[in-house]
Amino acid sequence: MNVIKMEPVLRVENLTGIYKGKNGRDPKTAFTAVDHVSFELMPGECLGIIGESGSGKSTLVNMIIRLLDAAEGSVILDGEDITTARGKELRKIYRKMQMVFQSPQESFDPRRTLSDGIGEGLRNSGMSGREAKEESIRLMKLCGLDPELAGCYPHEVSGGQCQRAAIARALAVKPKLLICDEATSALDVTIQKEIIELLDELRSREKEGFSILFICHDIALVQQFCDRVLVLYKGRIVEEGCPDDIINDPKDEYTKRLIAGVL
Amino acid sequence: MRGCTCRQTVNRCGYSEGDEIMDDVLRYDHVDISYNGRKVVKEISFTVSEGEILGIVGESGSGKSTVIKAAMGLLGQNGLCTRGDIWYRDKNLTELSAEVLRKLCGPELGMIFQNSGASFCPVRTVEDQLYESVKAHRPVSREEFRREAAELMRRTGLEEGGRVLKSYPFELSGGMQQRVGIAAAMLLKPAVLFADEPTSALDTITQKQVVEEMLLIRKTFGTAIVLVTHNIGVIRAMADKVLVMKDGIMCEYGDARQVLSSPQHQYTKALLEAVPKLKINTKSPVHLERSLAGHIGFL
Missing domain, CATH: 3.40.50.300 (P-loop containing nucleotide triphosphate hydrolases)
Incomplete structure (x- = not known):
């Protein structure tokens, strides 16, 4: 794969996020949570942020997915500047970029079945209800879920099954970028392993191939799964590179502490 | 047994x-x-x-x-x-x-929960709440309690004990809340x-x-x-x-050493296999540091 000639799927330039102070205007209590962060994510790449x-x-993730407004900088997804995208624009963007969050059960509507939840994005993009249901069952099978669970509600399935459904829902719109924000942190190690293997397998398939932005605090997991890693400390990138190089030869004091903390 | x-x-x-x-x-x-x-x-x-x-x-x-x-x-x-x-x-x-x-x-019998922060009342200071829990089990003056709490926090490596006691739970980080939860349990020894x-x-x-x-x-x-x-x-x-x-x-x-190094049960084996392990080059200085800290060589 010749990554040099490729256009990045995601380009983040000087992105800065500030939580405004008391009453939304007190500069003394304002807090800069993300401070001029820049990075690129190439097609098919898995980038970890620890x-x-x-x-x-x-x-950082919330600014990329437009849940928060950036104070400065830009986010370019597939060549399009989405830093200030709103309304209809956002809907289009979410067909290229999907998220998997930490708590699978909380990310589903508790009053709708899993297949309903998985097919929602498809129905919104103009697919008929029947087609959407058939596609959601195909996606469930793809993600290792028994199609019999299609009629179950989120609280009726286990955390691991629900996270698989969340991945199926994210993949329904064939995104170019999948953002996993601590997607495996709430799961048991055995289930965590299954989910990572599933993501790895799906990513490498040509048909579903996508890039992954993998936010995680487990360095061992990042080493196992990611091609590249960014180390974030106090809102700044302190180190960037191949996980093996960073873990074996950390340059920054903070990265050293982070590695020493792994039990 | x-x-x-x-x-x-x-x-x-x-x-x-x-x-x-x-x-x-x-x-x-x-x-x-x-x-x-x-x-x-x-x-x-x-x-x-x-x-x-x-x-x-x-x-x-x-x-x-x-x-x-x-x-x-x-x-x-x-x-x-x-x-x-x-x-x-x-x-x-x-x-x-x-x-x-x-x-x-x-x-x-003491207990520490997963989210100690949630077990504290948000509108009362840490000191008030810890004092109340100690006082429920034995008579103790506020001064004596403060001394005991400061000593315990010092001995358990919690710096800035005085500041922690005066804080409200939401003013402390998650880690600090957890350590206060441990201190709360340990005050009654x-x-x-x-x-x-x-x-x-x-x-x-x-x-x-x-x-x-x-x-x-x-x-x-x-x-x-x-x-x-x-x-x-x-x-x-x-x-x-x-x-x-x-x-x-x-x-x-x-x-623990025996179970973790040579598990006998199929499930234990699967559990240990699923744990992501940090792969460190044996020639790396990180390897040496972790060996000295006791993180490597026991699994």
Whole structure:
């Protein structure tokens, strides 16, 4: 794969996120959570972002997926600037970029069945209800879920099954970028392994192939799964590179502490 | 099951106060627990000696938290210990009245929860709440309490004890809240400390601090700790003995080193295989540092 000539799927330039102070205007209590972060994500690549709680990982993701407004900088998805996208534009963007969150059960509507939840994006993009149901069952099978669970509600299935359904839902619109924000942190290690294997397999398939932005605080998992890693500390990137190189020869003091913390 | 000693403890973690063989402080004897008439925990037996750390490991829903809740009387209205005995020294906890058990919970049996921050009242300072919990069990003046709390925090490696006491829970980070939760349990100097996923909500750096703090507590006070977690790394760093559970049943029980290095049960093997391991080049300086810190070479 000649990555040099490829256009990045995601380009983040000088992205800065500031939580406004008291009453939304007190500059003394304003807090810069993400401070001029820049990186690129190439097609088919899996980029990990690690850092401790409060390092700005989730703020960074929330700005990329437009849940938060950036104070400065830009986010370019597939060549299109989405930094200030709103309304209808966002709907289009979410066909290229999908998310899998930490708590699978909470990310589904509790009053709708799994197949309903998985097919929602498809119905919104103009597919008929019947077609959407058939496609959601295909996606469930693809993600290793028994199609009999299609009629189940999120609380009726296990955390691992629900996370598989969340991945199926994310893949329904054939995104170019999948953002996993601590997607395996709430799962048991055995289930975590299954989910990682599933993501790895899906990513390498030509038909479903997508890039992954993998936010995680488990360095061992990042080493196992990601092609490249960014270390975030106090909102800044302190180190960037291949996971093996960073783990074996960390340059930054913070990265050293992070690795020493792994039990 | 009786007769476990703290000699292993001396070798592993430097708990050196009791070189002589100690009696078990906690003993589960063929315990079954049911919720709404459905058996969720079956035939659990283990012992914990003074200063010993037992790790209970298993996936969600395996019944590991239920096991420790039974000892603390926290099974709720629908939960019941249907068979077996839970002995704390010479008291059978399953037969005690709620009132007697309540008196034991705190000074004899302490508990740390996964999210200690949530167990504090958000509109009262940490000091007010800790003082209230100590005062409920023994008469103590505010001054005396402050001295004791500051001393405990110092001994358990919690810096800025004074500031922490004056803070409201939301003013502290997740890791700090968890350490305050540990301090709250330890102020009453319990003989047994139950810890239910104490590090699961924390990042690796804070997790390490909490693990070190708990080891220091064991070393300083000789507290026996029952640690429930799904994090094998935490078990590896802390536990002397380990109990592996699946679907409410004990799969494997024994010396932590032995179970983690040569698991016998199929499930334990699968569990250990699934744990993501940090791959470090043996020539890397990181490898040397981690070897010195005891993170490598024990699995």
